[in-house]
Amino acid sequence: MSKYHNKKTxxxxxxxxxxxxxxxxxxxxxxxxxxxxxxFACQPKIELIxxxxxxxxxxxxxTYIADFEIHHNDGSIEYVDVKGVETEAFKLKRKLFDFLYRxxxxxxxxR
Numbered sequence: 001m002s003k004y005h006n007k008k009t010x011x012x013x014x015x016x017x018x019x020x021x022x023x024x025x026x027x028x029x030x031x032x033x034x035x036x037x038x039x040f041a042c043q044p045k046i047e048l049i050x051x052x053x054x055x056x057x058x059x060x061x062x063t064y065i066a067d068f069e070i071h072h073n074d075g076s077i078e079y080v081d082v083k084g085v086e087t088e089a090f091k092l093k094r095k096l097f098d099f100l101y102r103x104x105x106x107x108x109x110x111r
Contacts (some may be wrong), residue, residue, distance in 0.1 A: 009021075009027060024068065024080070025042065030066060038072060042067070044066055046065070048064050048096040048100060066080060068082075086108070
């Protein structure tokens with residue numbers, strides 16, 4: 001059990017960090033089958049700050065990994081994070097995401 005009391009759940013050979021995230025995955029599968037969405041991906045990695053070198057030291061890029069990336073029928077992309085608790089690190093990464101990716105939407109699903 002994690003510090004946020006989430007229980008890892010496995011569906012279709014994928015292990016999700018929480019039952020709520022696994023349930024949302026099931027909903028996305030149903031929406032895809034019904035034709036409500038064009039497609040979706042799990043755990044997309046989004047670069048917020050590229051890697052760089054400073055004083056000869058390599059600094060790794062800063063990335064944000066959402067829970068899901070949804071491709072809507074109208075061509076828009078939505079990123080979804082299933083959360084119980086918003087950490088300070090998440091709040092910072094969300095601000096960077098909102099600044100850099102103004103056309104994309106980041107939705108927080110609270111369960």
